[in-house]
Amino acid sequence: MGNKREFRIWRGDETGGDLQDYSVEVNEGEVVLDVIHRLQATEAPDLACRWNCKAGKCGSCSMEINGKPRLSCMTRMSTFEEAETVTVTPLRTFPVIRDLVTDVSFNYEKARETPAFAPPADLAPGEYRMQQVDVERSQEFRKCIECFLCQNVCHVIRDHEENKPAFSGPRFFIRAAELDMHPLDAKTDRKQYAQEEQGLGFCNITKCCTEVCPEHIKITDNGIIPMKERVVDRRYDPLVWLGSKIFRRGETPQSTANSAGKGSVVHSGARQTGVHSHAGGSGDPAAEAQAQQGVNWHREVPHPTMPAVDDRGRLPLTELTFDRAAAPSPFGDDVTFPLPPEHLNFAHPSQDDKPAGEGDKH
Amino acid sequence: MTTTTRIERHHYDVVVIGAGGAGLRAAIEARLAGKKTAIISKSLFGKAHTVMAEGGAAAAMGNVNSRDNWQVHFRDTMRGGKFLNNFRMAELHAKESPQRIWELETYGALFDRTKDGKISQRNFGGHEYPRLAHVGDRTGLELIRTLQQKIVSLQQEDKRDLGDYEARIKVFSETTITELLLDGDRVAGAFGYYRESGEFILFEAPAVVLATGGVGRSYKVTSNSWEYTGDGHALALRAGATLINMEFLQFHPTGMVWPPSVKGILVTESVRGDGGVLKNSDGKRFMFDYVPDVFRKQYAETEEEADRWYTDPDNNRRPPELLPRDEVARAINSEVKAGRGTPAGGVYLDIASRRSAEEIRRRLPSMYHQFKELADVDITAEPMEVGPTCHYVMGGVEVDPDSGAAFGTVQGLFAAGEVSGGMHGSNRLGGNSLSDLLVFGKRAGGHAASYTDQLASRPKVPVGAVEDALEAALAPLQRDTGENPYHLQQDLQAVMGDLVGIIRRESELVDALTRLAELRERVAKVSAAGGRRYNPGWHLALDLRNMLVVSECTAKAALERQESRGGHTREDFPTMDPGWRRVNLVCALDGDAVRLEHKPLPKMRAELIGLFDRTELAKYLTDEELADFDARAEEAN
Structure with a gap:
C-alpha cells in the first residue's frame, strides 16, 4: 500500500485564495494527476482541475508543480523526495477561474x-x-x-x-x-x-x-x-529598435524615431552603417554642452536601421558561440547604465500633440 | 427556484454536441451549408478524445498497394464486424473515406508521405492492404487540429464578410448538455450548463447532431477520458431515439496494465504491425494457438513465415498478432486465466528484442516518449505489460445510414461517430473510426442542415421542459444527505468491469442488472458538495445518470444475446450463431426503464454480397440465407 505524502494545493478563485495543506496516500508508479484524482474522490470533491487523456496527449492538465510549469499527468511522484512537500498552483500567466483551472x-x-x-x-x-x-x-x-x-x-x-x-x-x-x-x-x-x-x-x-x-x-x-x-531582411530586430532609440554619435539624424507599434513607417537599409553602436558613457563635447542646457526633448534622433548581418545574411545571434551563458543585453553589450541624460530619447506624450514642423514627424 | 427567463438563450440552426472529429466535421458541413451552427464541447476546444487515436485513418486510396479499393475495404470491415454491420454504412464508409482524407489536406493536414509524395498508408490489424493514412503515431491529434483549424478559418471568413468571428459558427467550450428539449416529437433545443461558471444555457435549435463519443468511463480499466460518460447515448434515449448493438464493446487488447500511472493507456497496434510480438510468462509467442478457423487461411502458421511477412507481405501470410482486436483480447484473457500472465495480470508485448532501439524510436516516437516519461519504461529495452482495456463502444444511436438521422420517434436528431451504432457491427477494425468520424460527420452535418430547410415551422421550446431540466441539474447540489458521486462511479465501474466485462456469463449478467437497479436508486439521491463554479463533483453527479442508463442497455443486451461475436463474448455460448447474425438488439426507454427489442438486420444488396467468397459466407450466414445466395448466383449465370 502507499504511504502518505504532503501536498500544498492552491484553492480559490479570481477573488483570491491560498495554499491548502493535504496529506494524501500515494502509491508506487503514480503521477501528480493520480493524486489530485484521489483528493477529489476523498476530501476535496469540488477541487477544480482540467484533465482529459491522462496520457500526455491532449495538453489539458497544465499546472505549476513546485513552481515549474508541467503536465500533471506526466509528472511522476517518484521524481520527488519522499519527504518533499509538493506544491501545486494554477498557471500564472492566465486568470484563475477556480483552483487549478485558469482562463486560457x-x-x-x-x-x-x-x-x-x-x-x-x-x-x-x-x-x-x-x-x-x-x-x-x-x-x-x-x-x-x-x-x-x-x-x-x-x-x-x-x-x-x-x-x-x-x-x-x-x-x-x-x-x-x-x-x-x-x-x-x-x-x-x-x-x-x-x-x-x-x-x-x-x-x-x-x-x-x-x-x-x-x-x-x-x-x-x-x-x-x-x-x-x-x-530581418525586410524588417528590423528589437535589439536594433531599442538601440536606435538612443542617439547615435557621428550620424545625422533623419527624423524622430517613433515607437515601433504597427503602422509606423520604417525605411530599412537606407542608411546602413555595418556595426551599430550605442552611446554609453559620453565623451562627445557637443553632447556634453547640450547636457549643460538640459535635454532637448524635441531634437531629432536617428531612424531605426538594420543590424549588421554576416555574409550569409544572418543576424549575429550565435547562441552557441556567444561568450557568455546568459542572453545578451537587449540594449547592446556596449551600453553601461545609467545613460547620460542627453542620450535618452523619452518621447513625452505631449509631443504628439505638437504641430508638425519641429522635425518630429510621425 | 430560478426562473427560466433568466437563462442565457441562443438561437441556432444546427447544434452539434461534441467537439471531437465527428462533431467538428458535422459543424463544418452545416456551416458550409449556410446554417448558423453551434459546437458544444465538454472540454476545451481541441482536447477531444479523438487526439488519442494513434494508428491512423483507414481509406482505400491505394497509395501503397494499388490493388486496394473500396470493395476490399468494405469486405474487411464486414469481416471485422462479423457481418453484423449495417452494410450500407460500411459501403458508404469504404467509398467515401478517401475523399474525406484528401479533403483534410486542403484544410492543412500533413500526413506522412510515400516516396512519390502521396499520403503514406500503413498496415493494421484486419486490413488486407496497407490502408491507414497516418502521421507518426499521432494521427488523431493531426485530425482534430486540422478540423479545429478549418473551423478557425471559416470563422476568419465570417469575420471578413460579416464582421464577427462567431457570426455563423461558434464553439461553446467547457459546456455540457444535460437534456434535449422536444416540441412534440421534434427536436427544439438543448439545455446545459457552462462548467466554468455553473450558469445554465439554453439553445433553441431545430436540429441537433450528437457526436459525444463513447461510454468507457463506466469501466474500471479504460483508455477513455472523463468525458466518455455516454451522454449522447442517454440524451438520445430520453428524446425517444433507439440504441443498437449496445452489447458490443471493444476491449483494446493491448492497454498497459503496469505501472499504475499508465494503466489503461493504449499501446497502439502499430507496435505489433511493426514487429512487436505477444509472449506469456513462459516466454512463449502464444498467438499461434489462437487463430480461429475463419481466419486460418490469412494468417501464418509458423514464426518463420510470420517474420518474413514484415518485409515480404505479398508472399507470406501475416503474423497472428495482427488478428482483429477481439481475437487478440480473448487470447490474452485466456493466457492470463490459465496462469501464464504477468504479476499485474497482463502479458508481455515485446518489440525491444526484435527491432533496434533506433528503429523503434523512429517508427513509434510518441509511444517511446510517452512510456519513458509517464512511467519510466523504456520500450526499446524491456517488454511492456499489456492487457485488455475498455476502448470503444460499437453500439450507439440507431441511425439512417445515409443521413445519420436517429430512428425512433424523434425528428431532427442526428448522430455521428462513436455515439452512433451499426457501422462497425460487432467489432471495429483499427483505423476505421477516424474515417468513420469524417464520413458520417459530414453526412450528419449536411443532412441536419437540409432537415432544417424543409421544416415548415420552427419548433418551440416548451417552458415546462426547461424548468424540469433546470431542477434536475440543480438537484445534486441541493441534497446533502446522498452519496459522494465518486464512490458511486467506482461502484458502477466495479459492476461493469467485473460482471459485464470482456468475458460474460448469464449468472453474472443477471447479478449486474440487480446491482445496476440498486445503483439507480443511489444515483437518484446523489449529492454534490460545493457550489456551481467549476465543480467536478457536481459534473460527475450529473453524468452518472447517463452512465447508468447506458450501462443498463449494455447489460440487458449482453444477457439477451446468446452467442459470442466480436466485442461480445459469452462463456456459456462460446460460438458464433448464424441465427443471431440476423438480429439487432434495439434499446429504447419506456419511462425510466430500458426496453429491449429484436429487430432484423437489413439485407445486404446482391452486388455487395457477391463480393464475398461462398466459403467465407458459409461461416456467417444461415443455411436459408446461403440457399438464397446460391439461387441468385445461379440466376446470374
Missing part, C-alpha cells in the same frame, strides 16, 4: 487571429504531392498539444498583462512557422505577419518555452529563430 481564452483568441492554411488554388483534393523530408519541418510543430505551457512560461506575458494584446506567444510563432514551412501553403507573408501582427520581435530568445515543451518541440531553434532571421 487568450490562446484561442490568438489562434483565431493567426491566418489559416491557404490551400493552393490549382490543386484538387487528392492531388497534393509532398516529400516526407519537406513535410517533416512543419510536422514537428504540428506535434503541439496546445498545453500552453510555453505561453505560460514566456516572460513577455508572464506578469506582463499589458503585452498580451500585441504578443501571440511561442505557440502561435510555431503555428506561423509551420505554415511558412508548409510545402504547399499559398500565403507568402507568414514571416512578415509574425513580425508585424504577432509581436515576434518581443521575443529575445531565452528559450524558456523550449525547455517546458512536453512534446520537446524545438520552439526557439527550429521555429522562432528561423522566422526572425528571415524577417
